[in-house]
Amino acid sequence: MKADMQAMRDAILAVVAAIPYGTTMSYGAVARAAGYPRHARMVGRVLAHCDVDVPWHRVVNAKGQISPRGLDGSDDLQRVLLEAEGVLFGAESGKVQR
DNA sequence: TTGATGACAGACG
């Protein structure tokens, strides 16, 4: 049933797009807010699909850090974008100050 | 259809 998947993807995008400026949210939190407390990984899959209409850089893992996806530059870019929005990172740990 | 994989989370040691 791809229609269900579409609804899930739309819900996730809606939640991520609803994240306030200067705020970060974990995958589990986004998945839960979207109505899928077990689809934390699906959140990453949707964001990894290169959604430019969504502040994907505000989404981090449960550790409060940026998830290394293998593509260098993207993770670094995310940190820069968050810092530009007022999100402070631990210089040593790289964790967001939530 | 089965098996393996993954922008994760939570539990365990």
Add this chain to the structure above:
DNA sequence: CCGTCTGCCATCA
């Protein structure tokens, strides 16, 4: 506090 294992679930080969 940190590293490792397991569980969840959709997507890919």
